[in-house]
Amino acid sequence: MEGVDHLAFERNKAQFDVDEMKIVWAGSREDFELSDRISRLVASDPVFRKDDRAALGRKELFKNTLRKAAHAWKRVIELRLSGEFSALEPEAYKLRAFVDQPAFTDLHWGMFVPAIQGQGTDEQQQKWLPLAYRMQIIGCYAQTELGHGSNVQGLETTATFDPKTDEFVIHSPTLTSSKWWPGGLGKVSTHAVVYARLIIDGQDYGVHGFIVQLRSLDDHLPLPGITIGDIGMKFGNAAYNTMDNGVLTFDHVRIPRNQMLMRVSQVTREGKYVHSNVPRQLVYGTMVYVRQKIVADASVALSRAVCIATRYSAVRRQFGSHNGGLETQVIDYKTQQSRLFPLLASAYAFRFVGEWLLWLYTDVTERLKAKDFSTLPEAHACTAGLKSLTTTATADGIEECRKLCGGHGYLCSSGLPELFAVYVPACTYEGDNIVLLLQVARHLVKTVSQLSTGNKPVGTTAYMARLEQLLQYHSDVKKAEDWLKPNVVLEAFEARAARMCVACAQNLSKFSNPEEGFQELAADLVEAAVAHCQLIVVSNVYALSLLHKHLGDFISTGCIDPKQGSLANEQLRNLYSQVRPNAVALVDAYNYTDHYLGSILGRYDGNVYPKLYEEAWKDPLNDSIVPDGFKEYIQPLLKQQLRNARL
Ligand SMILES: CCCCCCCC/C=C\CCCCCCCC(=O)SCCNC(=O)CCNC(=O)[C@H](O)C(C)(C)COP(=O)(O)OP(=O)(O)OC[C@H]1O[C@@H](n2cnc3c(N)ncnc32)[C@H](O)[C@@H]1OP(=O)(O)O
Numbered sequence: 001m002e003g004v005d006h007l008a009f010e011r012n013k014a015q016f017d018v019d020e021m022k023i024v025w026a027g028s029r030e031d032f033e034l035s036d037r038i039s040r041l042v043a044s045d046p047v048f049r050k051d052d053r054a055a056l057g058r059k060e061l062f063k064n065t066l067r068k069a070a071h072a073w074k075r076v077i078e079l080r081l082s083g084e085f086s087a088l089e090p091e092a093y094k095l096r097a098f099v100d101q102p103a104f105t106d107l108h109w110g111m112f113v114p115a116i117q118g119q120g121t122d123e124q125q126q127k128w129l130p131l132a133y134r135m136q137i138i139g140c141y142a143q144t145e146l147g148h149g150s151n152v153q154g155l156e157t158t159a160t161f162d163p164k165t166d167e168f169v170i171h172s173p174t175l176t177s178s179k180w181w182p183g184g185l186g187k188v189s190t191h192a193v194v195y196a197r198l199i200i201d202g203q204d205y206g207v208h209g210f211i212v213q214l215r216s217l218d219d220h221l222p223l224p225g226i227t228i229g230d231i232g233m234k235f236g237n238a239a240y241n242t243m244d245n246g247v248l249t250f251d252h253v254r255i256p257r258n259q260m261l262m263r264v265s266q267v268t269r270e271g272k273y274v275h276s277n278v279p280r281q282l283v284y285g286t287m288v289y290v291r292q293k294i295v296a297d298a299s300v301a302l303s304r305a306v307c308i309a310t311r312y313s314a315v316r317r318q319f320g321s322h323n324g325g326l327e328t329q330v331i332d333y334k335t336q337q338s339r340l341f342p343l344l345a346s347a348y349a350f351r352f353v354g355e356w357l358l359w360l361y362t363d364v365t366e367r368l369k370a371k372d373f374s375t376l377p378e379a380h381a382c383t384a385g386l387k388s389l390t391t392t393a394t395a396d397g398i399e400e401c402r403k404l405c406g407g408h409g410y411l412c413s414s415g416l417p418e419l420f421a422v423y424v425p426a427c428t429y430e431g432d433n434i435v436l437l438l439q440v441a442r443h444l445v446k447t448v449s450q451l452s453t454g455n456k457p458v459g460t461t462a463y464m465a466r467l468e469q470l471l472q473y474h475s476d477v478k479k480a481e482d483w484l485k486p487n488v489v490l491e492a493f494e495a496r497a498a499r500m501c502v503a504c505a506q507n508l509s510k511f512s513n514p515e516e517g518f519q520e521l522a523a524d525l526v527e528a529a530v531a532h533c534q535l536i537v538v539s540n541v542y543a544l545s546l547l548h549k550h551l552g553d554f555i556s557t558g559c560i561d562p563k564q565g566s567l568a569n570e571q572l573r574n575l576y577s578q579v580r581p582n583a584v585a586l587v588d589a590y591n592y593t594d595h596y597l598g599s600i601l602g603r604y605d606g607n608v609y610p611k612l613y614e615e616a617w618k619d620p621l622n623d624s625i626v627p628d629g630f631k632e633y634i635q636p637l638l639k640q641q642l643r644n645a646r647l
């Protein structure tokens with residue numbers, strides 16, 4: 001019935017203060033109040049309705065997205081929200097909170113602006129950032145090409161310096177050099193940061209960033225030498241098709257020399273290449289920035305799915321009725337808990353590790369300003385590894401939440417199919433997850449190889465300094481509750497990661513050609529990298545469910561024995577019983593509006609069945625009793641069959 005809270009009985013079981021947890025989840029009271037205010041504004045604004053997306057064609061869907069983005073920008077200005085979040089939060093988050101679907105603004109604010117902030121000189125920032133902040137230009141990040149995405153050093157687009165005119169000539173020499181994938185590029189962006197090979201006097205200096213105007217600011221038509229368009233439909237119905245991922249080729253397009261981003265390296269008027277003594281990898285800085293953002297974004301996406309699946313698991317009853325009594329809530333089945341509660345824990349774990357990663361990223365950014373590059377490898381390994389770990393776990397977790405909701409989880413009105421379709425490319429964009437884990441593995445193997453040189457490992461690899469002890473380690477767990485002690489869990493995870501890493505390093509040393517060895521052992525290296533990244537994220541419930549899932553590693557590396565493994569599993573079951581009465585309250589703490597969740601199964605009031613039934617009739621297929629096509633194709637067949645039968 002309308003207005004009745006069908007989940008009140010669940011909410012009354014909570015053993016903690018939900019309002020306090022809402023502040024913890026939001027990060028601070030002011031962030032909670034602001035995001036609460038925005039989400040309610042959005043829910044009450046008809047421009048931001050989401051329930052019609054599944055029925056729109058691509059052009060309508062895209063036009064609707066532009067309308068939403070424009071309205072969101074107007075609202076951000078009207079409400080003077082611009083700049084209200086902590087200084088680090090670009091406008092993207094405010095717009096993303098309003099628009100809540102992939103849109104060109106993600107890349108304008110999330111990559112184009114950060115690329116200029118990170119790789120532009122002060123003069124270049126003074127010139128371009130005010131235009132971008134006021135959205136007088138709209139930018140994108142054009143790095144990936146048809147032939148290369150992971151291998152940035154393999155990019156083919158060229159930027160050839162012409163000393164006669166003091167310009168760079170941007171050119172696409174081959175079909176595979178076509179820029180391909182950049183979000184916002186296909187139909188909207190007026191400018192791009194283009195990554196191209198810098199060529200001076202026939203010499204190739206590698207990949208650098210260039211600001212290139214793509215379209216006229218008067219009539220939005222492509223400039224001379226520019227061929228540009230959308231790359232076509234992507235996975236899912238609405239999903240990422242609200243974004244114009246584009247294709248772009250250059251035919252000898254000229255730009256002024258001062259449009260090469262020159263914070264990291266410069267080209268003088270005479271055509272001399274100057275590379276200040278900073279790591280060339282600073283040109284990758286924008287990717288590092290977005291990877292750390294993607295970790296926080298993973299906790300948001302996973303928590304949305306977990307919120308839906310938890311509330312619905314408390315509403316859904318199946319089997320277990322005795323003499324006509326109520327059937328059992330599916331959330332009471334241990335199998336449902338063993339699938340759902342680790343995801344609930346993961347959402348919180350990723351939320352907190354995202355905060356830690358933001359601290360690490362902010363710290364490395366400050367150090368870079370002081371030319372201190374000492375933590376750059378750690379920042380790269382952590383952002384790459386945690387982006388990979390959290391996006392894989394989140395994509396798998398959203399799909400698991402769909403399955404936890406049974407048949408109704410497969411309805412668009414559950415919100416889960418759309419959430420999955422929008423989310424899964426996160427395992428690929430900003431770095432394919434395997435390629436990134438191999439980067440982590442490089443860092444770990446290098447750390448182990450340097451131990452003998454007295455190089456003290458720091459940061460997240462500091463545990464490697466205790467290698468001797470960790471190689472002798474065997475857990476002294478005697479009873480299930482021993483697994484509740486954080487140091488007991490941490491030591492097991494440290495020992496597992498250290499042993500897997502050392503095993504790889506030892507096997508690598510058997511190869512005369514290290515690169516060949518690395519390729520041959522890549523699968524083991526990826527597993528060692530995962531073990532290291534899981535160690536970074538580890539928290540109690542999350543940790544024990546991981547330990548149970550990867551029990552083979554822990555036993556084969558000798559860290560624990562089968563008996564201790566079964567004690568961990570016993571403790572896990574005990575934890576599930578402790579989580580159970582708090583489950584609905586823990587997802588209420590995310591403070592998501594029904595509008596934001598976009599899910600009938602995840603409604604705050606749990607009033608699922610009447611709303612599912614009501615929603616079904618809105619489908620356009622139900623506009624007519626007899627569907628189009630029936631009389632044309634099926635009825636003649638039926639009548640023919642009936643005639644045949646009477647003969
Ligand atoms: C809403 C606001 C928006 C914000 C975000 C909101 C949340 C998100 C939600 C929704 C919006 C998202 C929208 C989607 C956006 C998608 C955009 C894109 O996809 S943009 C393209 C991404 N492309 C890649 O990521 C390529 C991946 N490839 C690479 O990064 C490189 O090719 C790599 C690292 C694989 C190899 O690079 P090598 O070949 O130059 O380097 P090697 O030889 O492997 O290493 C040399 C040394 O450099 C270090 N290194 C490599 N990369 C580094 C880095 N980034 N930083 C520091 N050091 C690095 C290495 O550790 C190594 O160090 P030693 O020599 O061993 O000590």
Ligand SMILES: Cc1cc2nc3c(=O)[nH]c(=O)nc-3n(C[C@H](O)[C@H](O)[C@H](O)COP(=O)(O)OP(=O)(O)OC[C@H]3O[C@@H](n4cnc5c(N)ncnc54)[C@H](O)[C@@H]3O)c2cc1C
Binds near residue numbers: 147182183522
């Ligand atoms: C939705 C979406 C949005 C995007 N937005 C942008 C954008 O705005 N700007 C932009 O520049 N790009 C963007 N991209 C492109 C994206 O960054 C690339 O697709 C991504 O970096 C992966 O590169 P790739 O496509 O070349 O994959 P590949 O590297 O070709 O991957 C194919 C397979 O090869 C494997 N592989 C590759 N190299 C190795 C290796 N050395 N060892 C082992 N296995 C390997 C991978 O693991 C994978 O299984 C976007 C992509 C998507 C899907």
